[in-house]
Amino acid sequence: MKKNRAATPEIIDNLRRVFQVITEYSKTAEKTSGITGPQLWALKILAKTSPLRVSELAHQMYLRPATVVGILDRLEGKGLVTRTRSKEDRRAIDLNLTEKGKDVVAKAPEVAQVMLIRGLEELTDEQFTKVSEGMDLLVRILGADAITPQPLHSA
Amino acid sequence: MKKNRAATPEIIDNLRRVFQVITEYSKTAEKTSGITGPQLWALKILAKTSPLRVSELAHQMYLRPATVVGILDRLEGKGLVTRTRSKEDRRAIDLNLTEKGKDVVAKAPEVAQVMLIRGLEELTDEQFTKVSEGMDLLVRILGADAITPQPLHSA
DNA sequence: GACGAATTATTGGGATGCAAATATTATTAG
DNA sequence: CTAATAATATTTGCATCCCAATAATTCGTC
DSSP states (O other), rough: OOOTTTTHHHHHHHHHHHHHHHHHHHHHHHHHHHSOOHHHHHHHHHSOOOBBBBBHHHHTTTHHHHHHHHHHHHHHTTTTTEEOOSSTTTTEEEEEEEEHHHHHHHHHOOOHHHHHHHHHSOOOOOHHHHHHHHHHHHHHHTTTTTOOOOOOOOO | OOOOOTTHHHHHHHHHHHHHHHHHHHHHHHHHHSSSSHHHHHHHHHHSSOSSHHHHHHHHSSSSSSHHHHHHHHHHHTTTTEEESSSTTOOOOEEEEOEEEHHHHHHHHOOHHHHHHHHHHOOOHHHHHHHHHHHHHHHHTTTTOOOOOOOOOOO
């Protein structure tokens, strides 16, 4: 019961392309704004909700706290973020944007996610359904249903 | 002309899941075979065609030579790969698998790509078309048509 | 043949990413 | 109240990844 699945390698290549264009986009943003994709991603989250704790930020970025600490070190070093010991819980750290940090967010280019959202908006209902259901199927194939989403390099 | 696009964040989350499960898969392979995804990926390429030069291997892996050098250092350190100065061009290096290296490749688990191929085979024609066309649309949205596919962490 | 340009692999420095171990503080059990 | 436990952020060590600079070799041009 073999089927004609000539498009299979193409699907995989397309997955690669999507992945690459997103990381590529992250690098472009890095050159124009001076900060990396993950750094900008962290700033954007803090711009929406702050103060935030390290663990909360890590959760929203789908990253481990240990990873976020390094990103925060560099953001703090650039004077874009402040770390303050929380008064309620002295184990925790309150993260806040500096004025400079808010500036960077305001001037930063859109992240790839916005590109995706806009592109998806332009699709017809039928096309949108194909993308949506197609991704669902891919996720199911990989048994990724229960997986926590990953960063996508600041998409 | 607003459309109901509630599934948009879900699509993006699904993209994240797909990438994560692939990197996750790479880590599983690391635990069972003792080597990492990119390392196994390099071995598999060398198993198919060798000798190979560093630049050629890098090209086939869609990685920079500088990156591949590090991977080769570790593979050589484990005694899975040999580096020999080429006689025709003394700038170049001939890469070969050792017997131990061939052994590892033979016993290594399938990479994520195989998982995808098998999963795609199980779909009905209608489902397959959705995945295929859905990915096409995503690629077009991102303007990724002209992009050379990237590695996907040894997928 | 000689000198500049291109090619090849490597090194060095920076940024993600993870897991495991650590120090500090909070909470819970007894 | 005290001791064990859990939560929080960090540090350390490792493996990818990139770019830029370097050293060695080859090629091309004069």
